[in-house]
């Protein structure tokens with residue numbers, strides 16, 4: 703089925719933005735734009751952006767706005783008519799304002815900002831048990847989504863990794879950064895009437911259905 707979406711998937715680290723955005727991409731062919739994935743790739747390839755971003759990412763801090771805004775702008779300019787699902791962007795008010803400007807220029811207004819709600823204990827459990835495929839980005843969890851061959855990705859066979867920023871000290875820092883710098887963006891979108899809150903606990907399919915339902919589809 704084809705479903706044109708122009709949305710931001712919002713929520714704290716561990717709320718399932720990446721999982722849900724990948725599912726929407728598989729189901730409807732909507733471009734999944736994840737600034738975190740793009741930055742990790744840049745770090746792995748040792749590009750100029752990667753070198754700038756690495757130390758912030760390792761500490762669980764936000765990469766400077768101008769770096770991420772340039773990445774998002776570039777990706778959005780090359781999306782096709784199936785729309786986009788933004789995952790992990792915007793994360794500051796400055797990024798949200800820049801996104802408004804870019805979408806205005808492209809004539810692609812934002813349809814909604816879907817906020818995935820999960821309580822703090824559950825977030826810590828999800829993040830600390832998360833493993834990820836560095837090659838294709840497929841996420842796993844040591845309890846709730848175990849790969850068929852231990853330590854290997856089901857999709858592409860690469861060795862799974864425990865991201866440095868999913869280790870205890872970085873997790874608590876990321877959650878603090880979310881509260882202080884990112885959560886205020888919710889008010890920004892609420893004032894524009896774009897905010898949709900979705901309870902993000904339950905099965906992946908159930909949550910996906912709630913996301914699409916929150917858009918009135």
Ligand code: AMP
Nearest residue numbers: 737738758759763764765770790791793
């Ligand atoms: P994520 O995979 O979305 O959790 O992102 C991993 C890390 O990449 C974050 O902890 C930040 O260091 C960086 N990052 C990703 N997206 C952004 C953004 N929109 N603004 C600033 N930093 C970001």
